[in-house]
Amino acid sequence: MKLATLNIGRDGELLVVSKDLTRAVRATDIAATLQQAIENWDSLAPKLDARYAQLNEGKAEGAFDLDQSALHSPLPRSYHWADGSAYLNHVKLVRQARNAEMPDTFWTDPLMYQGGGDSFLAPTEDIEAVSEEHGIDFEGEIAVITDDVPMNVTPEQAAGHIKLIMLVNDVSLRGLIPGELAKGFGFFQAKPASSFSPICVTPDELGDAWQEGKVHLPLTVHFNGEKFGEPQAGPDMIFSFPQLVAHAAKTRYLGAGAIVGSGTVSNPDPDGGPGKPVADGGVGYSCLAEIRMVEKILHDEVKTSFMRFGDRVRIEMFDGDGNNIFGTIDQRVVEYKPKA
Structure with a gap:
C-alpha cells in the first residue's frame, strides 16, 4: 500500500x-x-x-x-523524529573531518539523535538557510514510521511495529556541528527541518528488497542535475531498522507516528577504500561531507563546496524495473528572509 x-x-x-x-x-x-x-x-x-x-x-x-x-511530507509533523547513523562508513568519514577517532562501541551500539519533529518541509519545498557559511549539506536516508512501540522491546518485537517506509533529506549545517558537539550535549542548531519523500509505503511493497529489516536497493541522488550518488542501502547498514527502533525504545515508549531514520546511506569501495565519486566509476555519495573527506584523503585537498543558494538536490529510489517507489524529493536552497 x-x-x-x-x-x-x-x-x-x-x-x-x-x-x-x-x-x-x-x-x-x-x-x-x-x-x-x-x-x-x-x-x-x-x-x-x-x-x-x-x-x-x-x-x-x-x-x-x-x-x-x-504533497507534503507523509507526516507534516511528528511527535518523535529520531535519526540513527547505521552506515558506519559515513560515520568514519565524517569523524575524520573533525579529527575524531571512531570508538569500537560504534560497531555494537547505534548512534542516534533526536531531531525537531514539530515542522517538516514538503518534499519540493525550498530549504531556507540563514547563511552559506553554515556549511549547508543534504543527507539522503531511509526512514520508517512505527505504531505504538512498548518500552524495552527486542529487535524481533520492534520489527512488527514498523508500518511504513519513506526516504529522507536530513539537512545538516556542517559548519555548526563541531561547536555543538564540543559542548557535549549533541545537535540542535546544526539540524534544521528535514523533508521526506512524498510517498510512504508498507514494507510488502518492496517485495524481496525488504529483507532483515533493511531496504536492499540503491538510493539515487542528483546534485544540480548531475548524478551524485547511487549507493546500495542494504549491505553496509550495520544496524537494521528493527535494531534502531529497539534502541530508540530502550528506556521510553514510542508513540504512534514515531519516525526513525537510518542515517546517511554510504558504501565503501569493495577493497575497503573510502568510496569513489560516480565520475570515477564508484557509487558516489548521499551527502557532500563524504566527497569532501574523500577528496582530502585521496588528494589532500577539498575541492567540493557545501551547498550555495540556488543549488538543488533530488533524492529517489527505484525498483529493479526502474519504477520510482517513493516519489521524488526535489529541493532548492534559498536564503532565509524573515516574513513581514
Whole structure:
C-alpha cells in the first residue's frame, strides 16, 4: 500500500496513491490524516488497503491524477523524529573531518539523535538557510514510521511495529556541528527541518528488497542535475531498522507516528577504500561531507563546496524495473528572509 498527504492545513489530508504513482484518491472518510491512520493502524489499515486495491484496478470513486508537488511530507509533523547513523562508513568519514577517532562501541551500539519533529518541509519545498557559511549539506536516508512501540522491546518485537517506509533529506549545517558537539550535549542548531519523500509505503511493497529489516536497493541522488550518488542501502547498514527502533525504545515508549531514520546511506569501495565519486566509476555519495573527506584523503585537498543558494538536490529510489517507489524529493536552497 502507498500513502501520501495532501498539503492542506497543518496536518494535511490522507491520500491513497496508486502503485505507479500516477493516481490518487482521498481517504479522509477512513482517516483524516496519516497520524490518525497510524494511531489506529490495526483497524484502519485493512480499509486503506481495500481502497488501494480499488485504485489500482481503476475502480476507486473520486480518483484523480496525482501531482506530487501538491504533497507534503507523509507526516507534516511528528511527535518523535529520531535519526540513527547505521552506515558506519559515513560515520568514519565524517569523524575524520573533525579529527575524531571512531570508538569500537560504534560497531555494537547505534548512534542516534533526536531531531525537531514539530515542522517538516514538503518534499519540493525550498530549504531556507540563514547563511552559506553554515556549511549547508543534504543527507539522503531511509526512514520508517512505527505504531505504538512498548518500552524495552527486542529487535524481533520492534520489527512488527514498523508500518511504513519513506526516504529522507536530513539537512545538516556542517559548519555548526563541531561547536555543538564540543559542548557535549549533541545537535540542535546544526539540524534544521528535514523533508521526506512524498510517498510512504508498507514494507510488502518492496517485495524481496525488504529483507532483515533493511531496504536492499540503491538510493539515487542528483546534485544540480548531475548524478551524485547511487549507493546500495542494504549491505553496509550495520544496524537494521528493527535494531534502531529497539534502541530508540530502550528506556521510553514510542508513540504512534514515531519516525526513525537510518542515517546517511554510504558504501565503501569493495577493497575497503573510502568510496569513489560516480565520475570515477564508484557509487558516489548521499551527502557532500563524504566527497569532501574523500577528496582530502585521496588528494589532500577539498575541492567540493557545501551547498550555495540556488543549488538543488533530488533524492529517489527505484525498483529493479526502474519504477520510482517513493516519489521524488526535489529541493532548492534559498536564503532565509524573515516574513513581514
